[in-house]
Amino acid sequence: MREFINGNDACALAVRLAKPQVISAYPITPQTTVVERLAEYVEDGSLDADFVHVESEHSALNAAMGASLAGVRTFTATSGQGLLYMAEVLTYSAGGRFPIVMLNANRSLALPWNIYGDQRDSLSLLDCGWIQAYAENAQEVLDLTLMAFRIAEDDAVRVPFMINSDGFHITHTYELVDTPAAEQVEAFLPGYEAGENRVDFDQPRNFGFSAGPAYNAAFHKAHHEAMLRALDLIPRVEREFADIFGRLYGGAVEAHLCDDAEYVLITLGSVSGLCRQVADTLRANGVKAGVLRLRYLRPFPDRLIAETLTGAKAVAVLEKDISFGGTGTVFANVRTAAPATLNVIGGLGGAGISAKQIADIFADLQNGESGVKWL
Amino acid sequence: MAVKNLDEREFFFGHKACAGCGGSLAVRIALKVLGERTVAVLPAGCMSAVGFNFPQLCFANNAFITPFAATASVMTGLEAGLRRRGEKDFIVAGFAGDGGTADIGLQALSGAMDRGDNILYICYDNEAYMNTGIQKSGLTPPGAKTSTTPHRGSRRPKKDMPAIVAANGVSYAASASVGYLDDYIKKLEKAKSVVGVKYIHVLAPCPTGWGLGSDETVEIAKEAVDVGVWELKEYENGRWTVNRKPTRPQDLERHIDRQGRFRIQSQYQEDSRNGQR
CATH class of the missing domain: 3.40.50.970 (Thiamin diphosphate (ThDP)-binding fold, Pyr/PP domains)
Incomplete structure (x- = not known):
């Protein structure tokens, strides 16, 4: 029903x-x-x-x-x-x-x-x-x-x-x-x-x-x-x-356009759909973008992440979290599996995350930006 | 039932409680009265510290250590789960110390009393956090030296737990002493037959923390009642009944003086008089 x-x-x-x-x-x-x-x-x-x-x-x-x-x-x-x-x-x-x-x-x-x-x-x-x-x-x-x-x-x-x-x-x-x-x-x-x-x-x-x-x-x-x-x-x-x-989930991670992606955004939760839409738009403009949604953080799907990202040129993590004085916790975990370089902190306290902001993350990846960046 | 016709089986043994431990006596006797279909629930405290060290586990019946604050809340879930599983004729009995009851565990107990859960909560009161090295609890009596009231002794009155639980409208409440086991046994039997929250507060002297010989536990527990510092009473149908009147109130001073925990206080007073502090 x-x-x-x-x-x-x-x-x-x-x-x-x-x-x-x-x-x-x-x-x-x-x-x-x-x-x-x-x-x-x-x-x-x-x-x-x-x-x-x-x-x-x-x-x-x-x-x-x-x-x-x-x-x-x-x-x-x-x-x-x-x-x-x-x-x-x-x-x-x-x-x-x-x-x-x-x-x-x-x-x-x-x-x-x-x-x-x-x-x-x-x-x-x-x-x-x-x-x-x-x-x-x-x-x-x-x-x-x-x-x-x-x-x-x-x-x-x-x-x-x-x-x-x-x-x-x-x-x-x-x-x-x-x-x-x-x-x-x-x-x-x-x-x-x-x-x-x-x-x-x-x-x-x-x-x-x-x-x-x-x-x-x-x-x-x-x-x-x-x-x-x-x-x-x-x-x-x-x-x-x-x-x-009749509904099949893809395991502990869900990859969207990641097979040949050069720029991958890793995220989790409700913002993922918008990230996929942005990736689709970028694809139409010739950018090889992909989105990897983490469905499970524990147990941590490190091998699945590593396998998905083998062809990526640059990887960012977008998360609604910060470990003060360090990085986001998801970023720190992802780094045990793959060489992610850019950690974007957004959505804290319910703040919205826009398609433009997500597109900017992909642009930052293309420009080789790294470190912790706040939306 | 009296001491002489108690169940000969042991349900709590092989533990490493101090010699003369009043708390272990309270638990041992209670389980003999309550029987093998009792699930013992114990928070962090003396009895769990001495009895639950893997692989040496000391309860012959089902038993569980809870987080410190969680005696009553775990009991609630356990009772509901066992009933839902179709079990009948079982008792969920908590054994928490004075700190586990009157301090950190009071909120969860309040919740259980509010719900009127069918549980038996026993507070074995040795009047301080004993297994961590004798720190003051909300049930430490005024004047008693502890490692956190090292010179002056505790300056606050003992929280009146029996009055607190009675004010919450429990089905049955009682105070008891390991010095009067027949009275304690009678109260356990009564609690066993009542539905709802039952609360028994049993005075359980700690020779280590009270500054007594290990052979003095029962005697001091009896004396506390006789001189009138600990009352044996019961709360039923909205009324308190005193079960035993003090027989030798004149021995109060001797009762206090013989306990090492009250001695530093006089030393401190002397220091005080000498202007040393």
Whole structure:
């Protein structure tokens, strides 16, 4: 069915179809309407779940972790300051290998206060051990939400999954979205099987323990390897998804005109569509432009990026983030895979990014400019 | 149930708590009363520090260490998840220290009380952050020396946790002492049978932090009740009942003086009189 809905509605619809049994969330703009929809679904009986009203984001993720420890599917959602308030529990739930799925409505960080979208919140927490995916539009939010449960809960992975959705640009923007039928979702996403990582009264276990110097690295290495397996799993799950729902995503990165591109712009999230349009225009004018959209930042698709950029003369990264005194975090990550030279910082605090500004980035690349440049 | 007919099985053993640890006694006895279908939830604190060191894990029942501030919020999710999974006749029991309860964990506990979740929250109160080296908490009594109130002793009253939880309308609240185990056991049994938030605040002396011999824990815990510095009481149906009246209030001074943590204070007062500070 085609419905005219926004990104938060799309997420809530997907969560309802995924049937989590416990949802805990604390309201924060621009995530709020996801939580409101889910509360409505629980109250009108269309979603059979516990909706836990918590007093903070810290408790929201802890309640989700408790439920996951009990062995049921869980969901939470947050944004910006709320994500940072959860930070301790992000590493905790990831280290405990609880496959919680969370929507993060990307929001700027205080100070100065700002409720609009940039990606400093999630990018500042890349190291927390969660899978991080970045949607481009409402449809992808819906699709990623369904795939998130599959990937996070896979036996080979068991890592929590953060779906990032640009605040307002995706969360509150209405688009035509293809909403799947319950039977399709049932065929794609089986019920959650927690395996041994859950409370078991027949075989009691101790969870959340300390591991000293002799054992500590072994746990983290296992976690890292699970993340790497997720990178292999993503395209497999996407193919299965395509078989059932008819939409095929290109894996952890999505390349546009990159095969023979001389100048490639790497970006992520909702600005990607405009970047592709600019590249198309430049192509018509004889500039071999390409756009590489990063769909996943963790696990980091370094080989895919390197392979895509083998023929490029110059590469820029456009991101809504800055690591003060350094570069953008995405740029720093991309540089581990490819010789990107120009880092453009834009869209902070919800600022618009225009086609002209994007065209200028390609011009800068042609002129050999490098370093960090602010829009 | 009384001490003499407690479950002989042990659920918390092989840990490395200090000799004479009141907290480990509170946890050990509680699990014997609550039984094997109890999930123990513990934040960072003495009991998790002494009991959860991989590969030496010390709970025979299911148990989980939570982030420090998260005892109650994890309990909420766990209870909801187990119920949703179709489990019946289980208990989600939290064991948090005084700092984990009255300071960093108070907000999450407030949330759980607001929701009226079906959980049993036990605060084992040793009156300071003991496993990090005896720092003042919100439940450190006035005059007690800690490593962060090193000379003058704490100058603030102990937060009244039982009153705080009662004001939130919990289903059952009680204070107890490891010096009066039969009373503690009775309260655990009662809490087990009540639906909603149950809160038991058990005084659990720490010989290391209180400046006592490791054989004095039970005696001092009993004495605290007898001299009247710790009250044994219960909150049910909106009313408090005192379970035991102080029997020897005249021994209060002796009770204070025998604890090393209160001694520096007099030394400080002497210094003060001598104009040394």
